[in-house]
Amino acid sequence: MKQGSKRSVPLSKDAVQMIRGLIIGELLTIVIIGGLWLWLRPRLWIDNGPVSSSSQGADTASAPAASTFKTVSDVPIGTFKYGGSTAWAPIRQLVDSQIQNNRPELQLRYVDPAKGSPGSGSGIRMLLNGELDFAESSRPLTAEEYNMARHRGFTLEQRQVGVDGIAVVVNQTLKVPGLTIDQLQQIYLGQITNWRQVGGPDLPITTFSQQPENADTVLFSANPLLTKQTLNSTNTQYVYSTTEALRRVSKTPGGLYYTSASAVVPQCTVKLLPLGFTPTQLVSLYREPLVPPNQCPPKRNQINTEVIKNGSYPIISKLFVIIKRNKGREQQAGEAYTRLLLTDQGQKAIEQSGFIPVR
Incomplete structure:
Protein backbone atom coordinates (compact mmCIF):
# COMPACT_ATOMS: atom_id res chain seq x y z
CA MET A 1 0.00 0.00 0.00
CA LYS A 2 1.24 3.44 -0.92
CA GLN A 3 1.69 6.07 1.79
CA GLY A 4 -1.31 8.49 2.06
CA SER A 5 -3.94 6.21 0.50
CA LYS A 6 -7.27 5.79 2.38
CA ARG A 7 -9.07 2.56 2.88
CA SER A 8 -12.86 2.42 3.59
CA VAL A 9 -13.91 0.43 6.60
CA PRO A 10 -17.21 -1.49 6.14
CA LEU A 11 -19.91 -0.60 8.71
CA SER A 12 -21.07 -3.23 11.02
CA LYS A 13 -24.62 -4.55 10.74
CA ASP A 14 -25.59 -2.90 14.07
CA ALA A 15 -24.33 0.51 12.87
CA VAL A 16 -26.32 0.32 9.65
CA GLN A 17 -29.53 -0.48 11.56
CA MET A 18 -28.91 2.40 13.97
CA ILE A 19 -28.43 4.91 11.11
CA ARG A 20 -31.52 3.62 9.35
CA GLY A 21 -33.54 4.06 12.58
CA LEU A 22 -32.36 7.65 12.96
CA ILE A 23 -33.37 8.51 9.39
CA ILE A 24 -36.82 6.95 9.82
CA GLY A 25 -37.27 8.83 13.14
CA GLU A 26 -36.43 12.18 11.50
CA LEU A 27 -38.85 11.49 8.65
CA LEU A 28 -41.64 10.64 11.13
CA THR A 29 -40.94 13.87 13.07
CA ILE A 30 -41.19 15.93 9.86
CA VAL A 31 -44.47 14.20 8.91
CA ILE A 32 -45.97 14.81 12.38
CA ILE A 33 -44.95 18.50 12.45
CA GLY A 34 -46.29 19.00 8.94
CA GLY A 35 -49.57 17.33 9.82
CA LEU A 36 -50.01 19.48 12.93
CA TRP A 37 -49.43 22.64 10.88
CA LEU A 38 -52.00 21.63 8.27
CA TRP A 39 -54.51 20.87 11.05
CA LEU A 40 -53.90 24.09 13.00
CA ARG A 41 -53.67 26.55 10.12
CA PRO A 42 -57.41 26.78 9.21
CA ARG A 43 -58.34 26.97 12.88
CA LEU A 44 -55.94 29.83 13.49
CA TRP A 45 -57.49 31.62 10.48
CA ILE A 46 -61.04 31.13 11.79
CA ASP A 47 -60.16 32.53 15.21
CA ASN A 48 -58.43 35.61 13.83
CA GLY A 49 -60.39 36.26 10.64
CA PRO A 50 -63.69 37.77 11.91
CA VAL A 51 -61.96 39.95 14.50
CA SER A 52 -59.58 41.51 12.00
CA SER A 53 -62.22 41.93 9.30
CA SER A 54 -64.93 43.35 11.55
CA SER A 55 -62.55 45.83 13.15
CA GLN A 56 -62.05 47.69 9.87
CA GLY A 57 -64.90 50.10 10.59
CA ALA A 58 -68.02 48.53 9.02
CA ASP A 59 -71.15 49.89 10.70
CA THR A 60 -73.31 46.88 11.52
CA ALA A 61 -76.28 48.80 12.93
CA SER A 62 -78.51 48.58 9.87
CA ALA A 63 -77.29 45.25 8.49
CA PRO A 64 -75.07 43.65 11.14
CA ALA A 65 -72.64 41.02 9.94
CA ALA A 66 -72.19 39.66 13.45
CA SER A 67 -74.53 36.85 14.40
CA THR A 68 -73.64 36.59 18.10
CA ASP A 164 -94.18 46.30 20.63
CA GLY A 165 -97.96 46.37 20.78
CA ILE A 166 -99.77 48.91 22.96
CA ALA A 167 -102.35 47.15 25.09
CA VAL A 168 -105.44 48.70 26.69
CA VAL A 169 -106.53 47.05 29.94
CA VAL A 170 -109.66 47.32 32.10
CA ASN A 171 -111.08 45.82 35.26
CA GLN A 172 -111.75 42.07 35.05
CA THR A 173 -115.46 42.57 35.80
CA LEU A 174 -116.10 45.12 33.04
CA LYS A 175 -118.20 43.79 30.17
CA VAL A 176 -117.54 45.73 26.97
CA PRO A 177 -116.86 44.28 23.49
CA GLY A 178 -113.87 46.49 22.76
CA LEU A 179 -112.95 49.95 21.55
CA THR A 180 -112.19 51.61 18.25
CA ILE A 181 -109.22 53.94 18.01
CA ASP A 182 -111.57 56.92 17.72
CA GLN A 183 -113.43 55.87 20.88
CA LEU A 184 -110.16 55.43 22.78
CA GLN A 185 -109.04 58.88 21.69
CA GLN A 186 -112.33 60.44 22.76
CA ILE A 187 -112.10 58.75 26.16
CA TYR A 188 -108.66 60.23 26.85
CA LEU A 189 -109.79 63.61 25.53
CA GLY A 190 -112.68 63.54 28.00
CA GLN A 191 -115.34 63.43 25.26
CA ILE A 192 -116.55 59.94 26.30
CA THR A 193 -116.89 59.59 30.06
CA ASN A 194 -119.22 56.61 30.61
CA TRP A 195 -118.85 52.99 29.48
CA ARG A 196 -122.51 53.06 28.43
CA GLN A 197 -121.48 55.28 25.50
CA VAL A 198 -119.35 52.46 24.01
CA GLY A 199 -121.64 49.47 24.62
CA GLY A 200 -120.77 48.80 28.25
CA PRO A 201 -122.55 49.25 31.61
CA ASP A 202 -123.69 52.57 33.08
CA LEU A 203 -120.37 53.20 34.79
CA PRO A 204 -118.02 56.22 34.86
CA ILE A 205 -114.72 55.76 33.02
CA THR A 206 -111.60 56.40 35.10
CA THR A 207 -108.50 56.70 32.94
CA PHE A 208 -104.97 56.13 34.21
CA SER A 209 -101.75 57.27 32.55
CA GLN A 210 -98.12 58.11 33.16
CA GLN A 211 -97.23 61.76 33.34
CA PRO A 212 -96.93 63.02 29.73
CA GLU A 213 -93.34 64.23 30.20
CA ASN A 214 -92.24 60.77 31.41
CA ALA A 215 -94.54 58.59 29.34
CA ASP A 216 -93.28 55.37 27.81
CA THR A 217 -95.67 55.33 24.89
CA VAL A 218 -97.43 57.84 22.70
CA LEU A 219 -100.91 56.41 22.52
CA PHE A 220 -101.71 57.51 18.98
CA SER A 221 -98.22 57.54 17.44
CA ALA A 222 -99.42 55.23 14.64
CA ASN A 223 -101.64 58.04 13.34
CA PRO A 224 -99.71 61.25 12.52
CA LEU A 225 -102.93 63.27 12.54
CA LEU A 226 -103.40 62.54 16.23
CA THR A 227 -99.89 63.07 17.55
CA LYS A 228 -100.37 66.84 17.68
CA GLN A 229 -103.44 66.54 19.87
CA THR A 230 -102.96 66.74 23.60
CA LEU A 231 -104.77 64.04 25.53
CA ASN A 232 -106.27 65.93 28.42
CA SER A 233 -109.12 64.17 30.15
CA THR A 234 -110.17 65.65 33.48
CA ASN A 235 -110.80 62.08 34.70
CA THR A 236 -107.21 60.93 34.12
CA GLN A 237 -105.28 59.90 37.21
CA TYR A 238 -101.49 59.83 36.81
CA VAL A 239 -99.46 56.89 38.09
CA TYR A 240 -95.79 56.31 38.84
CA SER A 241 -95.51 52.93 37.12
CA THR A 242 -97.41 50.20 35.31
CA THR A 243 -97.39 48.15 38.50
CA GLU A 244 -99.26 50.92 40.30
CA ALA A 245 -101.65 51.37 37.37
CA LEU A 246 -102.59 47.67 37.27
CA ARG A 247 -103.23 47.65 41.01
CA ARG A 248 -105.53 50.65 40.73
CA VAL A 249 -107.38 49.39 37.63
CA SER A 250 -108.01 46.07 39.41
CA LYS A 251 -109.71 48.02 42.22
CA THR A 252 -111.59 50.47 39.98
CA PRO A 253 -114.60 48.91 38.17
CA GLY A 254 -114.47 51.56 35.43
CA GLY A 255 -110.68 51.81 35.23
CA LEU A 256 -108.75 52.01 31.94
CA TYR A 257 -104.98 52.04 31.25
CA TYR A 258 -102.68 51.63 28.25
CA THR A 259 -99.09 50.38 28.20
CA SER A 260 -96.68 47.90 26.64
CA ALA A 261 -98.34 44.60 25.72
CA SER A 262 -95.44 42.58 27.10
CA ALA A 263 -96.02 44.14 30.52
CA VAL A 264 -99.74 43.34 30.83
CA VAL A 265 -100.73 40.40 28.61
CA PRO A 266 -99.56 37.80 31.20
CA GLN A 267 -101.21 39.65 34.12
CA CYS A 268 -104.08 38.03 36.02
CA THR A 269 -105.69 41.04 37.77
CA VAL A 270 -106.81 42.92 34.63
CA LYS A 271 -107.95 42.04 31.11
CA LEU A 272 -107.15 43.38 27.65
CA LEU A 273 -109.74 45.05 25.45
CA PRO A 274 -109.83 44.20 21.75
CA LEU A 275 -109.06 47.25 19.60
CA GLY A 276 -109.81 48.12 16.00
CA PHE A 277 -110.23 50.84 13.43
CA THR A 278 -113.97 50.02 13.20
CA PRO A 279 -116.41 48.19 15.53
CA THR A 280 -116.40 45.22 13.15
CA GLN A 281 -112.61 44.93 13.07
CA LEU A 282 -111.78 44.48 16.75
CA VAL A 283 -108.53 42.55 17.28
CA SER A 284 -107.28 40.98 20.52
CA LEU A 285 -103.65 40.76 21.58
CA TYR A 286 -104.32 37.50 23.40
CA ARG A 287 -103.07 34.34 21.75
CA GLU A 288 -105.71 31.64 21.47
CA PRO A 289 -106.79 29.66 23.40
CA LEU A 290 -107.53 32.26 26.08
CA VAL A 291 -106.55 31.40 29.66
CA PRO A 292 -109.56 32.03 31.95
CA PRO A 293 -108.96 34.10 35.12
CA ASN A 294 -109.50 31.12 37.43
CA GLN A 295 -106.54 29.31 35.79
CA CYS A 296 -104.15 32.27 36.13
CA PRO A 297 -101.35 32.45 37.33
CA PRO A 298 -100.56 28.69 36.98
CA LYS A 299 -101.21 29.37 33.28
CA ARG A 300 -100.70 32.78 31.70
CA ASN A 301 -101.87 34.37 28.48
CA GLN A 302 -99.35 35.00 25.71
CA ILE A 303 -99.05 37.80 23.14
CA ASN A 304 -100.48 37.15 19.69
CA THR A 305 -97.46 38.52 17.84
CA GLU A 306 -98.95 37.66 14.44
CA VAL A 307 -101.56 40.45 14.64
CA ILE A 308 -98.74 42.92 15.27
CA LYS A 309 -96.65 41.57 12.40
CA ASN A 310 -99.48 41.57 9.86
CA GLY A 311 -100.68 45.06 10.82
CA SER A 312 -104.20 44.09 11.84
CA TYR A 313 -103.66 45.31 15.41
CA PRO A 314 -104.11 49.10 15.28
CA ILE A 315 -101.61 50.50 17.81
CA ILE A 316 -97.93 49.64 18.02
CA SER A 317 -94.81 51.28 19.37
Whole structure:
Protein backbone atom coordinates (compact mmCIF):
# COMPACT_ATOMS: atom_id res chain seq x y z
CA MET A 1 0.00 0.00 0.00
CA LYS A 2 1.24 3.44 -0.92
CA GLN A 3 1.69 6.07 1.79
CA GLY A 4 -1.31 8.49 2.06
CA SER A 5 -3.94 6.21 0.50
CA LYS A 6 -7.27 5.79 2.38
CA ARG A 7 -9.07 2.56 2.88
CA SER A 8 -12.86 2.42 3.59
CA VAL A 9 -13.91 0.43 6.60
CA PRO A 10 -17.21 -1.49 6.14
CA LEU A 11 -19.91 -0.60 8.71
CA SER A 12 -21.07 -3.23 11.02
CA LYS A 13 -24.62 -4.55 10.74
CA ASP A 14 -25.59 -2.90 14.07
CA ALA A 15 -24.33 0.51 12.87
CA VAL A 16 -26.32 0.32 9.65
CA GLN A 17 -29.53 -0.48 11.56
CA MET A 18 -28.91 2.40 13.97
CA ILE A 19 -28.43 4.91 11.11
CA ARG A 20 -31.52 3.62 9.35
CA GLY A 21 -33.54 4.06 12.58
CA LEU A 22 -32.36 7.65 12.96
CA ILE A 23 -33.37 8.51 9.39
CA ILE A 24 -36.82 6.95 9.82
CA GLY A 25 -37.27 8.83 13.14
CA GLU A 26 -36.43 12.18 11.50
CA LEU A 27 -38.85 11.49 8.65
CA LEU A 28 -41.64 10.64 11.13
CA THR A 29 -40.94 13.87 13.07
CA ILE A 30 -41.19 15.93 9.86
CA VAL A 31 -44.47 14.20 8.91
CA ILE A 32 -45.97 14.81 12.38
CA ILE A 33 -44.95 18.50 12.45
CA GLY A 34 -46.29 19.00 8.94
CA GLY A 35 -49.57 17.33 9.82
CA LEU A 36 -50.01 19.48 12.93
CA TRP A 37 -49.43 22.64 10.88
CA LEU A 38 -52.00 21.63 8.27
CA TRP A 39 -54.51 20.87 11.05
CA LEU A 40 -53.90 24.09 13.00
CA ARG A 41 -53.67 26.55 10.12
CA PRO A 42 -57.41 26.78 9.21
CA ARG A 43 -58.34 26.97 12.88
CA LEU A 44 -55.94 29.83 13.49
CA TRP A 45 -57.49 31.62 10.48
CA ILE A 46 -61.04 31.13 11.79
CA ASP A 47 -60.16 32.53 15.21
CA ASN A 48 -58.43 35.61 13.83
CA GLY A 49 -60.39 36.26 10.64
CA PRO A 50 -63.69 37.77 11.91
CA VAL A 51 -61.96 39.95 14.50
CA SER A 52 -59.58 41.51 12.00
CA SER A 53 -62.22 41.93 9.30
CA SER A 54 -64.93 43.35 11.55
CA SER A 55 -62.55 45.83 13.15
CA GLN A 56 -62.05 47.69 9.87
CA GLY A 57 -64.90 50.10 10.59
CA ALA A 58 -68.02 48.53 9.02
CA ASP A 59 -71.15 49.89 10.70
CA THR A 60 -73.31 46.88 11.52
CA ALA A 61 -76.28 48.80 12.93
CA SER A 62 -78.51 48.58 9.87
CA ALA A 63 -77.29 45.25 8.49
CA PRO A 64 -75.07 43.65 11.14
CA ALA A 65 -72.64 41.02 9.94
CA ALA A 66 -72.19 39.66 13.45
CA SER A 67 -74.53 36.85 14.40
CA THR A 68 -73.64 36.59 18.10
CA PHE A 69 -72.67 38.93 20.90
CA LYS A 70 -69.10 37.61 20.88
CA THR A 71 -68.45 38.63 17.28
CA VAL A 72 -69.43 42.30 17.64
CA SER A 73 -66.45 44.60 17.29
CA ASP A 74 -65.55 47.90 18.97
CA VAL A 75 -67.27 47.19 22.28
CA PRO A 76 -65.94 49.73 24.82
CA ILE A 77 -64.55 48.65 28.17
CA GLY A 78 -66.01 50.04 31.37
CA THR A 79 -69.25 50.70 33.23
CA PHE A 80 -71.94 52.63 31.41
CA LYS A 81 -75.20 54.09 32.72
CA TYR A 82 -78.44 53.71 30.84
CA GLY A 83 -82.14 54.07 31.56
CA GLY A 84 -85.50 54.98 30.11
CA SER A 85 -88.52 53.00 29.02
CA THR A 86 -90.13 50.65 31.53
CA ALA A 87 -91.51 48.72 28.56
CA TRP A 88 -87.94 47.53 28.01
CA ALA A 89 -87.89 45.70 31.37
CA PRO A 90 -88.24 42.20 29.82
CA ILE A 91 -85.37 42.98 27.45
CA ARG A 92 -83.17 44.16 30.29
CA GLN A 93 -83.92 41.00 32.26
CA LEU A 94 -83.12 38.57 29.43
CA VAL A 95 -81.05 40.24 26.72
CA ASP A 96 -78.87 42.43 28.88
CA SER A 97 -77.98 39.54 31.19
CA GLN A 98 -76.82 37.57 28.13
CA ILE A 99 -74.72 40.52 27.02
CA GLN A 100 -73.06 40.65 30.43
CA ASN A 101 -72.21 36.94 30.25
CA ASN A 102 -70.79 37.16 26.72
CA ARG A 103 -69.18 40.61 26.84
CA PRO A 104 -68.17 41.20 30.48
CA GLU A 105 -66.01 44.18 29.43
CA LEU A 106 -69.25 46.13 28.85
CA GLN A 107 -70.82 46.67 32.26
CA LEU A 108 -74.35 48.13 32.12
CA ARG A 109 -76.01 49.90 35.05
CA TYR A 110 -79.68 50.92 34.88
CA VAL A 111 -80.37 54.26 36.57
CA ASP A 112 -83.78 55.52 37.71
CA PRO A 113 -84.51 59.26 37.60
CA ALA A 114 -83.90 61.17 40.81
CA LYS A 115 -87.30 62.87 40.38
CA GLY A 116 -90.42 61.66 38.65
CA SER A 117 -91.23 58.21 37.31
CA PRO A 118 -89.04 56.14 34.99
CA GLY A 119 -90.02 56.06 31.33
CA SER A 120 -88.97 56.95 27.82
CA GLY A 121 -89.37 60.70 28.38
CA SER A 122 -87.44 60.78 31.63
CA GLY A 123 -84.67 58.59 30.18
CA ILE A 124 -84.18 60.90 27.19
CA ARG A 125 -84.19 63.90 29.51
CA MET A 126 -81.49 62.26 31.67
CA LEU A 127 -79.43 61.56 28.54
CA LEU A 128 -79.68 65.22 27.52
CA ASN A 129 -78.58 66.26 31.02
CA GLY A 130 -75.50 64.02 30.99
CA GLU A 131 -76.87 61.59 33.58
CA LEU A 132 -76.90 58.60 31.17
CA ASP A 133 -74.60 57.30 28.46
CA PHE A 134 -77.49 56.08 26.29
CA ALA A 135 -81.23 55.60 26.70
CA GLU A 136 -83.95 53.10 25.81
CA SER A 137 -87.21 54.42 24.41
CA SER A 138 -90.53 53.00 23.26
CA ARG A 139 -91.44 56.19 21.42
CA PRO A 140 -89.62 58.29 18.81
CA LEU A 141 -87.66 61.42 19.65
CA THR A 142 -89.52 64.71 19.50
CA ALA A 143 -88.45 67.84 17.63
CA GLU A 144 -87.95 69.56 20.97
CA GLU A 145 -85.53 66.83 22.14
CA TYR A 146 -83.53 67.07 18.90
CA ASN A 147 -83.30 70.84 19.33
CA MET A 148 -82.24 70.60 22.97
CA ALA A 149 -79.39 68.28 21.99
CA ARG A 150 -78.16 70.63 19.26
CA HIS A 151 -78.17 73.56 21.67
CA ARG A 152 -75.96 71.52 24.02
CA GLY A 153 -73.36 70.73 21.37
CA PHE A 154 -74.26 67.22 20.27
CA THR A 155 -76.97 65.36 18.37
CA LEU A 156 -79.31 62.50 19.24
CA GLU A 157 -79.92 59.48 17.05
CA GLN A 158 -82.60 56.81 17.40
CA ARG A 159 -81.95 53.24 16.20
CA GLN A 160 -84.91 50.86 16.06
CA VAL A 161 -84.31 47.35 17.41
CA GLY A 162 -87.84 46.01 17.94
CA VAL A 163 -91.61 46.52 17.83
CA ASP A 164 -94.18 46.30 20.63
CA GLY A 165 -97.96 46.37 20.78
CA ILE A 166 -99.77 48.91 22.96
CA ALA A 167 -102.35 47.15 25.09
CA VAL A 168 -105.44 48.70 26.69
CA VAL A 169 -106.53 47.05 29.94
CA VAL A 170 -109.66 47.32 32.10
CA ASN A 171 -111.08 45.82 35.26
CA GLN A 172 -111.75 42.07 35.05
CA THR A 173 -115.46 42.57 35.80
CA LEU A 174 -116.10 45.12 33.04
CA LYS A 175 -118.20 43.79 30.17
CA VAL A 176 -117.54 45.73 26.97
CA PRO A 177 -116.86 44.28 23.49
CA GLY A 178 -113.87 46.49 22.76
CA LEU A 179 -112.95 49.95 21.55
CA THR A 180 -112.19 51.61 18.25
CA ILE A 181 -109.22 53.94 18.01
CA ASP A 182 -111.57 56.92 17.72
CA GLN A 183 -113.43 55.87 20.88
CA LEU A 184 -110.16 55.43 22.78
CA GLN A 185 -109.04 58.88 21.69
CA GLN A 186 -112.33 60.44 22.76
CA ILE A 187 -112.10 58.75 26.16
CA TYR A 188 -108.66 60.23 26.85
CA LEU A 189 -109.79 63.61 25.53
CA GLY A 190 -112.68 63.54 28.00
CA GLN A 191 -115.34 63.43 25.26
CA ILE A 192 -116.55 59.94 26.30
CA THR A 193 -116.89 59.59 30.06
CA ASN A 194 -119.22 56.61 30.61
CA TRP A 195 -118.85 52.99 29.48
CA ARG A 196 -122.51 53.06 28.43
CA GLN A 197 -121.48 55.28 25.50
CA VAL A 198 -119.35 52.46 24.01
CA GLY A 199 -121.64 49.47 24.62
CA GLY A 200 -120.77 48.80 28.25
CA PRO A 201 -122.55 49.25 31.61
CA ASP A 202 -123.69 52.57 33.08
CA LEU A 203 -120.37 53.20 34.79
CA PRO A 204 -118.02 56.22 34.86
CA ILE A 205 -114.72 55.76 33.02
CA THR A 206 -111.60 56.40 35.10
CA THR A 207 -108.50 56.70 32.94
CA PHE A 208 -104.97 56.13 34.21
CA SER A 209 -101.75 57.27 32.55
CA GLN A 210 -98.12 58.11 33.16
CA GLN A 211 -97.23 61.76 33.34
CA PRO A 212 -96.93 63.02 29.73
CA GLU A 213 -93.34 64.23 30.20
CA ASN A 214 -92.24 60.77 31.41
CA ALA A 215 -94.54 58.59 29.34
CA ASP A 216 -93.28 55.37 27.81
CA THR A 217 -95.67 55.33 24.89
CA VAL A 218 -97.43 57.84 22.70
CA LEU A 219 -100.91 56.41 22.52
CA PHE A 220 -101.71 57.51 18.98
CA SER A 221 -98.22 57.54 17.44
CA ALA A 222 -99.42 55.23 14.64
CA ASN A 223 -101.64 58.04 13.34
CA PRO A 224 -99.71 61.25 12.52
CA LEU A 225 -102.93 63.27 12.54
CA LEU A 226 -103.40 62.54 16.23
CA THR A 227 -99.89 63.07 17.55
CA LYS A 228 -100.37 66.84 17.68
CA GLN A 229 -103.44 66.54 19.87
CA THR A 230 -102.96 66.74 23.60
CA LEU A 231 -104.77 64.04 25.53
CA ASN A 232 -106.27 65.93 28.42
CA SER A 233 -109.12 64.17 30.15
CA THR A 234 -110.17 65.65 33.48
CA ASN A 235 -110.80 62.08 34.70
CA THR A 236 -107.21 60.93 34.12
CA GLN A 237 -105.28 59.90 37.21
CA TYR A 238 -101.49 59.83 36.81
CA VAL A 239 -99.46 56.89 38.09
CA TYR A 240 -95.79 56.31 38.84
CA SER A 241 -95.51 52.93 37.12
CA THR A 242 -97.41 50.20 35.31
CA THR A 243 -97.39 48.15 38.50
CA GLU A 244 -99.26 50.92 40.30
CA ALA A 245 -101.65 51.37 37.37
CA LEU A 246 -102.59 47.67 37.27
CA ARG A 247 -103.23 47.65 41.01
CA ARG A 248 -105.53 50.65 40.73
CA VAL A 249 -107.38 49.39 37.63
CA SER A 250 -108.01 46.07 39.41
CA LYS A 251 -109.71 48.02 42.22
CA THR A 252 -111.59 50.47 39.98
CA PRO A 253 -114.60 48.91 38.17
CA GLY A 254 -114.47 51.56 35.43
CA GLY A 255 -110.68 51.81 35.23
CA LEU A 256 -108.75 52.01 31.94
CA TYR A 257 -104.98 52.04 31.25
CA TYR A 258 -102.68 51.63 28.25
CA THR A 259 -99.09 50.38 28.20
CA SER A 260 -96.68 47.90 26.64
CA ALA A 261 -98.34 44.60 25.72
CA SER A 262 -95.44 42.58 27.10
CA ALA A 263 -96.02 44.14 30.52
CA VAL A 264 -99.74 43.34 30.83
CA VAL A 265 -100.73 40.40 28.61
CA PRO A 266 -99.56 37.80 31.20
CA GLN A 267 -101.21 39.65 34.12
CA CYS A 268 -104.08 38.03 36.02
CA THR A 269 -105.69 41.04 37.77
CA VAL A 270 -106.81 42.92 34.63
CA LYS A 271 -107.95 42.04 31.11
CA LEU A 272 -107.15 43.38 27.65
CA LEU A 273 -109.74 45.05 25.45
CA PRO A 274 -109.83 44.20 21.75
CA LEU A 275 -109.06 47.25 19.60
CA GLY A 276 -109.81 48.12 16.00
CA PHE A 277 -110.23 50.84 13.43
CA THR A 278 -113.97 50.02 13.20
CA PRO A 279 -116.41 48.19 15.53
CA THR A 280 -116.40 45.22 13.15
CA GLN A 281 -112.61 44.93 13.07
CA LEU A 282 -111.78 44.48 16.75
CA VAL A 283 -108.53 42.55 17.28
CA SER A 284 -107.28 40.98 20.52
CA LEU A 285 -103.65 40.76 21.58
CA TYR A 286 -104.32 37.50 23.40
CA ARG A 287 -103.07 34.34 21.75
CA GLU A 288 -105.71 31.64 21.47
CA PRO A 289 -106.79 29.66 23.40
CA LEU A 290 -107.53 32.26 26.08
CA VAL A 291 -106.55 31.40 29.66
CA PRO A 292 -109.56 32.03 31.95
CA PRO A 293 -108.96 34.10 35.12
CA ASN A 294 -109.50 31.12 37.43
CA GLN A 295 -106.54 29.31 35.79
CA CYS A 296 -104.15 32.27 36.13
CA PRO A 297 -101.35 32.45 37.33
CA PRO A 298 -100.56 28.69 36.98
CA LYS A 299 -101.21 29.37 33.28
CA ARG A 300 -100.70 32.78 31.70
CA ASN A 301 -101.87 34.37 28.48
CA GLN A 302 -99.35 35.00 25.71
CA ILE A 303 -99.05 37.80 23.14
CA ASN A 304 -100.48 37.15 19.69
CA THR A 305 -97.46 38.52 17.84
CA GLU A 306 -98.95 37.66 14.44
CA VAL A 307 -101.56 40.45 14.64
CA ILE A 308 -98.74 42.92 15.27
CA LYS A 309 -96.65 41.57 12.40
CA ASN A 310 -99.48 41.57 9.86
CA GLY A 311 -100.68 45.06 10.82
CA SER A 312 -104.20 44.09 11.84
CA TYR A 313 -103.66 45.31 15.41
CA PRO A 314 -104.11 49.10 15.28
CA ILE A 315 -101.61 50.50 17.81
CA ILE A 316 -97.93 49.64 18.02
CA SER A 317 -94.81 51.28 19.37
CA LYS A 318 -91.24 51.04 18.08
CA LEU A 319 -88.34 50.29 20.40
CA PHE A 320 -85.36 52.61 19.99
CA VAL A 321 -81.88 52.90 21.41
CA ILE A 322 -81.20 56.63 21.81
CA ILE A 323 -77.55 57.41 21.07
CA LYS A 324 -75.72 60.55 22.13
CA ARG A 325 -73.57 61.43 19.11
CA ASN A 326 -70.69 63.39 20.67
CA LYS A 327 -67.70 61.33 19.42
CA GLY A 328 -67.12 60.24 23.00
CA ARG A 329 -67.49 57.12 25.12
CA GLU A 330 -71.22 57.71 25.39
CA GLN A 331 -71.57 57.37 21.62
CA GLN A 332 -69.35 54.26 21.60
CA ALA A 333 -71.51 52.60 24.27
CA GLY A 334 -74.81 53.43 22.56
CA GLU A 335 -73.61 52.24 19.17
CA ALA A 336 -72.15 49.02 20.60
CA TYR A 337 -75.36 48.28 22.51
CA THR A 338 -77.34 48.78 19.29
CA ARG A 339 -75.06 46.45 17.32
CA LEU A 340 -75.40 43.80 20.01
CA LEU A 341 -79.21 43.97 19.93
CA LEU A 342 -79.26 43.77 16.13
CA THR A 343 -77.24 40.56 15.93
CA ASP A 344 -79.07 37.31 15.30
CA GLN A 345 -78.59 36.43 18.96
CA GLY A 346 -79.91 39.79 20.11
CA GLN A 347 -82.96 39.72 17.85
CA LYS A 348 -83.83 36.20 18.96
CA ALA A 349 -83.60 37.23 22.60
CA ILE A 350 -85.82 40.28 21.93
CA GLU A 351 -88.41 37.94 20.42
CA GLN A 352 -88.16 35.65 23.45
CA SER A 353 -88.83 38.71 25.63
CA GLY A 354 -92.26 39.15 23.96
CA PHE A 355 -91.41 41.73 21.31
CA ILE A 356 -91.20 41.69 17.52
CA PRO A 357 -87.66 41.73 16.07
CA VAL A 358 -86.88 44.10 13.18
CA ARG A 359 -84.77 41.65 11.18
